Amino acid sequence: MKIGLVAVGQAGGKIADALLRYERSAGVEIVADAVAVNTARADLLGLQEIDPERRVLIGGDRVKGHGSGADNELGAELAREDIGEVRDAVDAIPTSDVDAFLVVAALGGGTGSGGVPVICRELRRIYEEPVYALGVLPAREEGGIYTLNAARSLKTVVEHADATLLFDNDAHRETGESLAGGYGRVNEEIARRLGVLLSAGEARDPTPEKVVDASEIINTLGRSGGVASLGYASAPLERKRGLFGGRKRIEEDALESTTRVTATVRRAALGGLTLPCELPDVERALVVVSGPPETLSRAGVEDARRWLEEATGTPEVRGGDYPLRDTDHLAAAVLLGGVTEAPRLAELRAGAVEAQRNVAAIAERAELSGGIWEAEGLDPLF
Numbered sequence: 001m002k003i004g005l006v007a008v009g010q011a012g013g014k015i016a017d018a019l020l021r022y023e024r025s026a027g028v029e030i031v032a033d034a035v036a037v038n039t040a041r042a043d044l045l046g047l048q049e050i051d052p053e054r055r056v057l058i059g060g061d062r063v064k065g066h067g068s069g070a071d072n073e074l075g076a077e078l079a080r081e082d083i084g085e086v087r088d089a090v091d092a093i094p095t096s097d098v099d100a101f102l103v104v105a106a107l108g109g110g111t112g113s114g115g116v117p118v119i120c121r122e123l124r125r126i127y128e129e130p131v132y133a134l135g136v137l138p139a140r141e142e143g144g145i146y147t148l149n150a151a152r153s154l155k156t157v158v159e160h161a162d163a164t165l166l167f168d169n170d171a172h173r174e175t176g177e178s179l180a181g182g183y184g185r186v187n188e189e190i191a192r193r194l195g196v197l198l199s200a201g202e203a204r205d206p207t208p209e210k211v212v213d214a215s216e217i218i219n220t221l222g223r224s225g226g227v228a229s230l231g232y233a234s235a236p237l238e239r240k241r242g243l244f245g246g247r248k249r250i251e252e253d254a255l256e257s258t259t260r261v262t263a264t265v266r267r268a269a270l271g272g273l274t275l276p277c278e279l280p281d282v283e284r285a286l287v288v289v290s291g292p293p294e295t296l297s298r299a300g301v302e303d304a305r306r307w308l309e310e311a312t313g314t315p316e317v318r319g320g321d322y323p324l325r326d327t328d329h330l331a332a333a334v335l336l337g338g339v340t341e342a343p344r345l346a347e348l349r350a351g352a353v354e355a356q357r358n359v360a361a362i363a364e365r366a367e368l369s370g371g372i373w374e375a376e377g378l379d380p381l382f
């Protein structure tokens with residue numbers, strides 16, 4: 001499946017860079033072209049993979065290229081004002097190659113958080129292809145404003161994107177790792193997951209037993225504004241030198257590969273989700289198993305698909321394989337579409353309501369303190 005990639009804000013740009021690096025190193029073609037949008041000039045200059053001609057600075061007249069300072073109302077306003085420039089940049093993407101658009105950003109800051117819903121709405125207005133958002137949720141320690149930004153942005157994005165794939169930064173922190181220290185690894189993790197999912201439909205050689213095409217990914221994500229989560233897990237494979245030397249190969253017995261496939265899919269769906277959720281709380285699922293052809297047990301993929309059907313309680317579970325010759329791992333990607341509830345979303349909503357209350361109380365206090373000067377009866381200088 002080929003996407004037109006639109007990266008908004010700092011995190012969006014870095015994730016897009018990571019996806020383009022994945023594409024190059026894996027030798028696959030999954031990004032038709034990528035555009036980066038930001039209110040901060042320095043962030044745009046720091047990008048490494050996105051063509052400089054496809055980098056769009058918005059709000060230059062108002063914020064002078066210095067970003068929107070975690071103010072997502074400002075981020076949305078600047079995106080609305082300069083939407084024509086974003087549109088022109090996206091117009092240059094060869095849409096005959098594009099199966100869907102993916103608009104990527106962190107939802108906790110200002111530019112990405114405010115810009116994503118505005119850009120999704122505009123792309124949906126113009127193009128027939130589905131427009132998906134990939135939103136990164138802030139870590140708990142980032143506090144009330146980031147939580148409030150993310151909740152308000154998400155509430156708006158689900159209205160304007162065909163579906164929103166969420167990635168919880170907190171769920172992917174390693175013990176003892178600082179938030180910012182883990183960004184590089186986390187971005188590569190997002191890129192690998194998306195990479196495996198999107199490449200599956202582009203697989204040609206070796207030929208998959210059961211191809212996962214773009215329409216299956218689109219049908220799983222849905223087009224009615226749902227939330228999605230993407231699971232991933234991998235298992236190392238042992239290569240042994242053949243009897244007469246030569247290239248090491250993987251020795252398989254059918255039972256072993258069936259068990260490995262089902263166990264890896266279960267780990268991806270139960271413990272490796274970008275947005276942790278309970279399986280009965282999803283409406284659709286898609287499983288892709290990738291690895292050397294001799295390890296891709298057809299029975300294993302079918303068992304895993306049936307297990308997902310039971311665990312989710314929905315008949316809408318699709319599945320396929322993606323054979324890769326030169327890998328020492330078996331990997332499973334599980335896409336869950338139509339996620340109706342997740343603990344992190346409930347927590348985000350509650351945190352945002354509280355933060356909004358605090359913001360209102362502070363504004364009221366500020367108004368009162370302004371009133372003190374009124375009461376003094378002093379005239380200002382001018």
Ligand SMILES: Nc1nc2c(ncn2[C@@H]2O[C@H](COP(=O)(O)OP(=O)(O)OP(=O)(O)O)[C@@H](O)[C@H]2O)c(=O)[nH]1
Pocket residue numbers: 008009010011012014015039040067068069070071105106107108109110111112113136137138139142146169179183184186187
């Ligand atoms: N996964 C991931 N999260 C990031 C990265 N950089 C920042 N974040 C998170 O993104 C949120 C802030 O979003 P940014 O993208 O930095 O901000 P922005 O959209 O450019 O908006 P402003 O800088 O406020 O104009 C916070 O929750 C950060 O923890 C990154 O490289 N990867």
